[in-house]
Amino acid sequence: MSDPILSVRGLSKNFGALAVAQSIDLDLKPGDRVGLIGPNGAGKTTFVNLLTGVVKPDEGQILLKGQPIQSIRPELRVRRGLARTHQINTLLVESSARDNIAVAIAERSGYAWRMLNYKKQWRECLDEAQSMLADMGIAAIGDTEVRHLPYGEQRLLEIAIAMALKPQVLLLDEPGAGVPSTEAHVIHDALDRLPAEIAILLIEHDMDLVFKFAKEIVVLVQGAVLTQGHPDEIAADPEVRAVYLGRSRD
Amino acid sequence: MMNDPKNTAPAAGPQMLGGKFSLTWHLLPWVLAIIFYFTAEGYLSLGTQAIIWVLFTMSLDLALGYAGIVTLGHAALFGFGAYCAGIFSIHVTGDPLTGLLVATVLTAALGFVTGILILHTTGVTFLMLTLAILSMLFEFANSAKWLTGGDDGLQGMSIDPLLGVFEFDFFGHTAYLYSLAILFIWFVIAWQIVHSPFGKSVDGIRQSPKRMRAIGTPVWWRLVAIYTISSAMAGSAGGLLAHSTQFVGLSALSLFTSGIVAVMLILGGTKRIYGAFIGAVIYVFVQDYTAKLNPHLWEFIIGGLLIAVVLFLEGGLISLVDKARDGLARLVGKGERS
Ligand SMILES: Nc1ncnc2c1ncn2[C@@H]1O[C@H](COP(=O)(O)OP(=O)(O)OP(=O)(O)O)[C@@H](O)[C@H]1O
Ligand SMILES: [Mg+2]
Numbered sequence: 001m002s003d004p005i006l007s008v009r010g011l012s013k014n015f016g017a018l019a020v021a022q023s024i025d026l027d028l029k030p031g032d033r034v035g036l037i038g039p040n041g042a043g044k045t046t047f048v049n050l051l052t053g054v055v056k057p058d059e060g061q062i063l064l065k066g067q068p069i070q071s072i073r074p075e076l077r078v079r080r081g082l083a084r085t086h087q088i089n090t091l092l093v094e095s096s097a098r099d100n101i102a103v104a105i106a107e108r109s110g111y112a113w114r115m116l117n118y119k120k121q122w123r124e125c126l127d128e129a130q131s132m133l134a135d136m137g138i139a140a141i142g143d144t145e146v147r148h149l150p151y152g153e154q155r156l157l158e159i160a161i162a163m164a165l166k167p168q169v170l171l172l173d174e175p176g177a178g179v180p181s182t183e184a185h186v187i188h189d190a191l192d193r194l195p196a197e198i199a200i201l202l203i204e205h206d207m208d209l210v211f212k213f214a215k216e217i218v219v220l221v222q223g224a225v226l227t228q229g230h231p232d233e234i235a236a237d238p239e240v241r242a243v244y245l246g247r248s249r250d
Numbered sequence: 251m252m253n254d255p256k257n258t259a260p261a262a263g264p265q266m267l268g269g270k271f272s273l274t275w276h277l278l279p280w281v282l283a284i285i286f287y288f289t290a291e292g293y294l295s296l297g298t299q300a301i302i303w304v305l306f307t308m309s310l311d312l313a314l315g316y317a318g319i320v321t322l323g324h325a326a327l328f329g330f331g332a333y334c335a336g337i338f339s340i341h342v343t344g345d346p347l348t349g350l351l352v353a354t355v356l357t358a359a360l361g362f363v364t365g366i367l368i369l370h371t372t373g374v375t376f377l378m379l380t381l382a383i384l385s386m387l388f389e390f391a392n393s394a395k396w397l398t399g400g401d402d403g404l405q406g407m408s409i410d411p412l413l414g415v416f417e418f419d420f421f422g423h424t425a426y427l428y429s430l431a432i433l434f435i436w437f438v439i440a441w442q443i444v445h446s447p448f449g450k451s452v453d454g455i456r457q458s459p460k461r462m463r464a465i466g467t468p469v470w471w472r473l474v475a476i477y478t479i480s481s482a483m484a485g486s487a488g489g490l491l492a493h494s495t496q497f498v499g500l501s502a503l504s505l506f507t508s509g510i511v512a513v514m515l516i517l518g519g520t521k522r523i524y525g526a527f528i529g530a531v532i533y534v535f536v537q538d539y540t541a542k543l544n545p546h547l548w549e550f551i552i553g554g555l556l557i558a559v560v561l562f563l564e565g566g567l568i569s570l571v572d573k574a575r576d577g578l579a580r581l582v583g584k585g586e587r588s
Contacts, residue, residue, distance in 0.1 A: 103451055107467055111447045161461075161464075165465060
């Protein structure tokens, strides 16, 4: 049993009168595969935003490798090994797929401030970006401007950019969102190929995907953890079923 | 696996915005500028004005075009640089290079400080703050007569010979070559910057600050950095204006000046270093030529051109050069493209 790499204690946040996070606790250890599910508006994306620092918590503590990070800036959290993908594609649409990854690599490698004398370093970034595309099976799209890419490949690019940061903790916010079910296997495969040692929190509405991927599932309802456990227990839990019954799936 | 040749990115992608610009095309504007010097006797001071506006437009391109910093206060930096150079030449030394360096550094400092203060805002708020800074500087220059000459303008400048040798002559030979040399230096710097990892990240911030934060970019600092560089360049342009005309007027600090430089940039094409060349040169020469025919004609012509470009020529006039270049390449059959 290793120590948790990410540990969340009593994390709370209200948007006005709306409680979107109510004293959430969570531990992620290296290699963990945790699924975070819950109805629309439960606060799943907000939870990711709280972890990455895009949204400031009202209360609570976030420890990354034992260090409190709740008061440091988002970009520093990224540099300490916390990466995320977005539920809605957040890409540089006028740049090529390769450049989208290369700027992330440049940032990670500390080259992103270079203004002069950068040929060799940028070359390295581009080559690494290209090999990441190849690993994802989309080597051919390197030169394509992102706005011309099909949606599914943009979803893969979201994951590739996060991986370019070499994170130790990866937060995936509905990687399959909007991908037609006929193409969902491409996303599944990409998730399966993620390095075993990183800790992953997966938010997903596609139950097949979560239940296959996660070893542990957390159910969030109105900002609070309803229950948490092995996928089989969760699937059999009548309370969880009640929450999901009658919920529109799109 | 990293060195597997099939995983290696091709040399320069087409998205590099002219990264593969062949040497011939790179040389063209400079060769034209030199030819102009030898053939356009009598028009050299107009040529100098054009060069200065190119530099100023290029500085706006870094901020507005590449970084997406939508400012209406760029004249504040231009005018500030001009007054710095002018005042320095009166009270300290008339050596032009020292004066230009001082104007550049001080304007960079102004850009850095104001950038730190206002770059955390966006949109209309930011726009208003840039306007506020511009009008404050304008009012200061207007009222501090003892320093700036107020609305009479700054007079009594005298500029020493360049490098101690070349007098600033009445026909403007020295001023022209001096400005051209400074433009060339800044051009090389700007070209390096926009193709650098730093330049890519700034371009990324323009497209999506949220994406850049998610990869760990210190967005605000990077904007402050590009804004400071842009300010330095605008300050240089202002300094050149002071040196070449040996006069600085309040109009350098006016909103109108901010407007003109924006028009030049949009005419020429944003996010293309050479767009500044085309936009500024066309503006200056069209204005000069048509103003001789009728004092208000140029406003119609420039206005019409601007509308035509915005409506029909995405990418500005430089996209016509791209087309010509592609056409030529096809004719020659080399298939060279960038
Ligand atoms: N910045 C904000 N200001 C105010 N309210 C917000 C903000 N962001 C989210 N909310 C609200 O907080 C609640 C939780 O939103 P969140 O996006 O975290 O839900 P979610 O669980 O990710 O839902 P979905 O499954 O639809 O993605 C919603 O009611 C949403 O409208
Ligand atoms: Mg969500």
